[in-house]
Amino acid sequence: MARAKLYGGIDLGGTKVEAAVVAAPAKVLGSARHPTPTKGGPPAVAETMTQAMREACAQAGVEPEALGGVGVGSPGIIDPQTGAVSSARNLSDWSGSFPLGTTLGQSLGTVVRVGNDVQVATDGEFEHGAGKPFHSVLGVFWGTGVGGGIVLSGKPWFGRGGAGEIGHVVVRIDGRRCPCGRRGCMEAYAGRAAMEARARRRLDEGEKTDLFKLMEKRGRTRMTSGIWQRALENGDKLAQEIIDEAIVALGAGVASVVNVLDVEAVILGGGLGVRFGQPYAERIAAAMHPHLFNDANPPAVLVAALGDLGGAIGASLLVRRGSSLR
Numbered sequence: 140m141a142r143a144k145l146y147g148g149i150d151l152g153g154t155k156v157e158a159a160v161v162a163a164p165a166k167v168l169g170s171a172r173h174p175t176p177t178k179g180g181p182p183a184v185a186e187t188m189t190q191a192m193r194e195a196c197a198q199a200g201v202e203p204e205a206l207g208g209v210g211v212g213s214p215g216i217i218d219p220q221t222g223a224v225s226s227a228r229n230l231s232d233w234s235g236s237f238p239l240g241t242t243l244g245q246s247l248g249t250v251v252r253v254g255n256d257v258q259v260a261t262d263g264e265f266e267h268g269a270g271k272p273f274h275s276v277l278g279v280f281w282g283t284g285v286g287g288g289i290v291l292s293g294k295p296w297f298g299r300g301g302a303g304e305i306g307h308v309v310v311r312i313d314g315r316r317c318p319c320g321r322r323g324c325m326e327a328y329a330g331r332a333a334m335e336a337r338a339r340r341r342l343d344e345g346e347k348t349d350l351f352k353l354m355e356k357r358g359r360t361r362m363t364s365g366i367w368q369r370a371l372e373n374g375d376k377l378a379q380e381i382i383d384e385a386i387v388a389l390g391a392g393v394a395s396v397v398n399v400l401d402v403e404a405v406i407l408g409g410g411l412g413v414r415f416g417q418p419y420a421e422r423i424a425a426a427m428h429p430h431l432f433n434d435a436n437p438p439a440v441l442v443a444a445l446g447d448l449g450g451a452i453g454a455s456l457l458v459r460r461g462s463s464l465r
């Protein structure tokens with residue numbers, strides 16, 4: 140009997156690239172992580188992704204060429220047929236279109252399929268993680284932005300290709316400016332990029348906070364989930380205020396989507412979601428409650444169970460099932 144096929148998965152995020160070699164059903168045999176390059180545009184990002192995948196392969200003892208394929212979860216607008224990615228606005232210099240699938244296919248010597256990052260991560264949780272007991276779930280990925288993924292009656296819901304943009308549910312008419320340019324979106328209050336920008340404005344206005352000192356101390360250029368967590372542990376008032384506001388916004392935005400879809404469970408993932416864990420999932424559930432129309436029967440709110448590698452494991456499903464999500 141031939142050795143069971145191994146598959147690759149790469150999660151391309153705003154701050155990091157995670158690569159994993161996965162054996163069915165969801166066993167990770169090797170993994171690697173690199174910061175997402177902030178210079179050099181899409182070619183530099185593709186090179187980092189290749190490097191991470193090669194390292195994961197070395198750890199798993201397999202050549203990239205021998206993989207059954209590599210699935211990629213990417214932000215931006217994706218052409219599932221060609222693997223081209225455009226308008227990945229959380230990545231630097233990625234406003235135009237770049238042939239990510241083709242480029243990685245050449246550098247890794249295997250089949251590469253590209254899907255939406257949040258949808259593949261939701262799919263991973265649905266198949267192998269916290270979503271396993273359910274038929275319909277909403278994935279909420281709380282990180283640099285706030286992304287959403289939808290599985291209804293066992294099938295991913297793509298809409299016309301743009302479904303799941305939960306970060307841009309309006310939680311306040313004429314509210315704060317969102318990184319997308321519109322006003323009052325949930326992401327303007329709960330996305331890490333928007334939260335960092337807000338912290339910076341308040342610092343410039345003379346407010347006391349340790350957030351930036353922590354960033355400096357850790358040699359970071361971005362306010363990572365770990366920095367937010369440490370500031371909260373230290374009782375940083377500004378960090379507390381900004382996070383409290385994010386939770387209120389998440390409560391309103393997620394509840395509004397649940398009112399429409401009536402899913403059985405909300406799976407909370409993303410850098411901040413996974414880092415803060417179940418106590419924050421419960422805070423978000425409590426913040427949702429006043430907005431739930433069917434408040435006698437609220438959905439379960441659970442933390443993503445596949446951890447940091449959930450996006451990469453979910454991405455590997457793109458090639459394992461031979462389907463192309465989005």
Ligand SMILES: [Zn+2]
Binds near residue numbers: 306307319324326327
């Ligand atoms: Zn927006």
